[in-house]
Amino acid sequence: MIVAAIRKEAQVLLRDRSALTSLFVLPIVFMAVFGSIFSGDGGAAKPRLVAVVRGQGDARAAAAVNAIATSGLFRVREEVSRARVEELVADEDVAAGLVFPPGFDPMAGVPAELIIDLGASPVVRGPLQGALAGLIGRSMFGAAAPDVLVARSPHGARPLAGATAFQLLIPGNAVLFGFFLALTVGISFVEERKTGTFRRLLAAPVSRPVLLLARLVPYYLVGLVQMSFLFGLGAVGFGLRVGGSLLAFALLTAVMVFAAVSLGLLIASFSGTERQVGAIGSVCLLLMGLLGGGMVPRPLMPHTMQTIGLFTPHAWALEGYYDILVRQGTGIGDVVREILVVAGFGIGFALIGSLRFRFER
Amino acid sequence: MALLECRGLGKDYGALCAVEAFDLDVEEGEVFGLLGPNGAGKTTTISMMCGVVTPSRGSVRVAGHDLARDSFAARRAIGLVPQDLALYEDLSARQNLRFFGGIYGLRAGELAARIDWALSLAGLVDRSTEPVRRFSGGMKRRLNLAAGLLHRPRLVIVDEPTVGVDLQSRNHIFATIRALCADHGMSVLNTSHYMEEVELLCQRVAIMDRGREVARDSVDGLIGRHGGGSLEVEFRGEPARVASALGALGGVALEEQGAAGGRVRLREKEPVKPGAVVRAVEAAGGEVESLRASKPSLETVFLALTGHSLRDDEA
Numbered sequence: 045m046i047v048a049a050i051r052k053e054a055q056v057l058l059r060d061r062s063a064l065t066s067l068f069v070l071p072i073v074f075m076a077v078f079g080s081i082f083s084g085d086g087g088a089a090k091p092r093l094v095a096v097v098r099g100q101g102d103a104r105a106a107a108a109v110n111a112i113a114t115s116g117l118f119r120v121r122e123e124v125s126r127a128r129v130e131e132l133v134a135d136e137d138v139a140a141g142l143v144f145p146p147g148f149d150p151m152a153g154v155p156a157e158l159i160i161d162l163g164a165s166p167v168v169r170g171p172l173q174g175a176l177a178g179l180i181g182r183s184m185f186g187a188a189a190p191d192v193l194v195a196r197s198p199h200g201a202r203p204l205a206g207a208t209a210f211q212l213l214i215p216g217n218a219v220l221f222g223f224f225l226a227l228t229v230g231i232s233f234v235e236e237r238k239t240g241t242f243r244r245l246l247a248a249p250v251s252r253p254v255l256l257l258a259r260l261v262p263y264y265l266v267g268l269v270q271m272s273f274l275f276g277l278g279a280v281g282f283g284l285r286v287g288g289s290l291l292a293f294a295l296l297t298a299v300m301v302f303a304a305v306s307l308g309l310l311i312a313s314f315s316g317t318e319r320q321v322g323a324i325g326s327v328c329l330l331l332m333g334l335l336g337g338g339m340v341p342r343p344l345m346p347h348t349m350q351t352i353g354l355f356t357p358h359a360w361a362l363e364g365y366y367d368i369l370v371r372q373g374t375g376i377g378d379v380v381r382e383i384l385v386v387a388g389f390g391i392g393f394a395l396i397g398s399l400r401f402r403f404e405r
Numbered sequence: 406m407a408l409l410e411c412r413g414l415g416k417d418y419g420a421l422c423a424v425e426a427f428d429l430d431v432e433e434g435e436v437f438g439l440l441g442p443n444g445a446g447k448t449t450t451i452s453m454m455c456g457v458v459t460p461s462r463g464s465v466r467v468a469g470h471d472l473a474r475d476s477f478a479a480r481r482a483i484g485l486v487p488q489d490l491a492l493y494e495d496l497s498a499r500q501n502l503r504f505f506g507g508i509y510g511l512r513a514g515e516l517a518a519r520i521d522w523a524l525s526l527a528g529l530v531d532r533s534t535e536p537v538r539r540f541s542g543g544m545k546r547r548l549n550l551a552a553g554l555l556h557r558p559r560l561v562i563v564d565e566p567t568v569g570v571d572l573q574s575r576n577h578i579f580a581t582i583r584a585l586c587a588d589h590g591m592s593v594l595n596t597s598h599y600m601e602e603v604e605l606l607c608q609r610v611a612i613m614d615r616g617r618e619v620a621r622d623s624v625d626g627l628i629g630r631h632g633g634g635s636l637e638v639e640f641r642g643e644p645a646r647v648a649s650a651l652g653a654l655g656g657v658a659l660e661e662q663g664a665a666g667g668r669v670r671l672r673e674k675e676p677v678k679p680g681a682v683v684r685a686v687e688a689a690g691g692e693v694e695s696l697r698a699s700k701p702s703l704e705t706v707f708l709a710l711t712g713h714s715l716r717d718d719e720a
Contacts, residue, residue: 048507052493052500059495059536240489244552247455247485248508249477404457 045250046258053232053262063228067270071221072277078213079282092172093137095121095129095159098144104184105144108156111183112142117175126159133159140172156180167344202372204287211285212341214278215365219358220338222271222304223329229263229308230321233401238317242403256398260305267301288367288374295376296364296383303357303390309397316405332356357389406469408433408482408560408592409454414463416449423449425617426463431560431594434586438607438624439596440703446616447596448488451562454594455483468559481509484558488565490545491552494538498529498548501537502555509556516555523551526581543574550578554585561585562594567602582606600703612707619710624703631706634673635699638682641666642691650689654681658712666694672709 057063094112098105113120121138123129129141141159148154158176160169182189197203204211236242236259245255275297278284286293311328315321333339335349336358342350353359364382367374376383407430414427424446431437439447452458454465456472456479465472470479492501502520511519524530527547537545550566563582567575583606585591597603603610604624611621620627637660640647644662648669651657656672671677679696686693699705 045508048504051507052496052504055500056493056495239493240487240491241493243452243457243487243489244485244491244505245508246457247480247483249480250508 045254046261049258050262068273071217071274075214075217079210091117091119092139093121094118095123095132095138095141097123097126097129099146102148105148108180108183111179115179130159204370204372207370210282211370214284215362215369216338218271218274219361220333222300225267225304226308226311227325229305230311230325231318233312234315234318234321246403264301264305267304271297271301287370287372289376292376292379293368299383299387299390300361303386306390306393310393313397313400332358337362357386360385407431408468410466412464414453414460416453417461423616427618431592433592434590436586436593436595436607438603438610440603440610441613442598445613447613448564451564451596455485455562456480482559484553484561486550486553486563486566490549492537492549495536497534497536499533502552505552506555519555523555527551528577543570546570546574547577560592564596579606604703614711627706628701631709634701635705636671637697638669638671639695640686640691640693646689647686647691650685
């Protein structure tokens with residue numbers, strides 16, 4: 045029964061262009077677009093452009109501008125007037141502007157002015173402001189400037205050397221789209237009910253749990269193929285590396301796909317038509333994807349939203365993937381909690397879905 | 406022992422009784438008709454017979470197996486052909502049959518042989534690799550029937566097998582059903598709301614109306630007992646007086662009445678001559694406007710037993 049169902053579902057899916065597009069093509073497009081937005085060339089961040097105006101012969105201002113230009117974080121564009129700097133910032137041609145007044149001397153109460161859109165998100169503005177303040181402050185001590193901070197990972201974090209933004213983007217997109225498999229599963233259940241094929245199958249010598257399994261197992265395999273394809277493409281096309289254990293990676297993927305397929309059954313159990321699956325499923329999946337960090341990394345969210353995100357399997361799956369992908373030597377033991385929680389979500393979805401699901405309406 | 410035995414089979418949905426206690430025997434090699442209008446409870450009844458719906462009461466035995474206790478063995482003896490076209494439209498006819506055959510445990514060479522047999526039976530050998538979505542309604546109906554036969558069931562339950570099909574496919578389906586009994590020894594339980602279909606195909610028939618059985622016999626037996634012909638009489642005159650006058654000739658149902666006339670259906674106990682009708686109406690002070698005779702048939706049986714026609718229920 046299960047083998048016949050797998051073969052049949054593969055035949056149906058291979059003819060369903062829209063399902064294939066949403067499962068395989070759309071995630072690639074998202075990965076490429078997200079990658080272009082956040083990482084520039086090959087995942088390395090480009091220096092930001094800063095416009096500067098300063099008086100001729102001002103040694104402190106010259107030292108500060110030099111420190112900024114040689115930091116590797118910024119490129120400097122010298123301008124002749126404050127008005128021109130403000131115009132460039134307003135037009136978003138530069139990330140920020142710096143105006144060094146005549147006699148620039150912060151110690152004497154004559155600071156430089158940072159021209160920046162104060163309406164911009166602190167997430168965007170804060171790092172820029174902090175980096176420029178630090179560079180200018182260090183320039184005031186000359187060559188004898190002491191190191192104020194030395195960055196280190198916490199004990200045992202074992203960061204993967206040379207990791208690019210794709211190490212985080214690819215699992216984010218893979219989890220987001222991996223869970224969209226639930227929509228395909230939900231629609232397939234409702235279609236089967238609508239066409240009456242369930243009726244024919246119910247009359248066959250097969251138990252109802254096996255009938256449910258026969259629908260879920262083929263999609264589980266499809267999910268595994270989808271995730272292998274997405275991570276494989278990430279490795280080949282975007283240089284994704286697995287810093288930790290491949291077995292842990294495979295286990296996490298296995299339970300994540302299980303949770304996605306079970307979620308499809310749960311959505312189908314609440315839906316009578318394909319349209320309802322689309323409506324209920326899309327809202328649920330987008331919300332879960334958003335809260336779970338599939339679109340915006342959870343560390344950038346307010347604390348409350350980060351906590352709410354923990355009620356989604358997405359968040360736990362992503363936590364696990366980040367550990368395995370960006371931390372050298374992560375083993376199964378390091379992500380066992382994430383694997384168990386995602387599996388728990390899957391079991392919960394499957395139990396509620398199978399209890400609620402009606403083969404006939 | 407009958408191939409299918411139902412005893413006191415019934416189904417309630419909350420307070421609604423969809424099917425009252427229903428008894429039925431279908432013998433080996435027989436085509437049995439379950440006749441009734443839409444909503445009579447036919448589909449619910451056959452759904453209980455093949456385990457799709459759990460009965461509220463009663464029992465079902467198929468080929469000696471109790472459906473409740475020995476469910477898989479009982480179901481293996483049944484081939485259900487649902488009213489819906491229960492097919493995968495994106496797959497070819499052959500792929501559909503391979504899947505449904507696989508569900509019944511058919512494998513490899515045996516499955517291939519059964520698929521060829523079923524395709525030949527459905528007249529679809531030449532179209533077997535085309536996606537079903539390209540088929541006409543009649544071709545889909547034939548494939549729908551074939552998909553229920555792959556495991557060679559002893560009892561085939563066909564639910565409204567000719568709904569929405571052209572004449573050619575209808576005749577093909579009739580021929581197939583007859584061949585299943587004559588050549589393969591299968592029994593067929595055929596539900597329909599088409600009188601002609603049941604008259605043409607079935608040796609015995611049970612008539613259902615509003616969830617209960619109202620009669621059961623051979624087609625000829627039912628027509629002989631309940632199916633006297635009827636006359637539809639449209640007249641001018643006082644409806645009550647005219648109906649009363651016609652009552653002397655047979656059973657009268659006043660179907661329509663107005664201030665100056667109406668329409669009466671006269672069920673004949675014995676053949677009634679049109680002249681007698683005209684004279685009776687005129688004697689009651691009325692005048693016949695039109696007179697239409699219906700031959701004895703299951704249609705008239707249904708009318709006699711339920712007081713309404715199948716067309717009334719469909720409207």
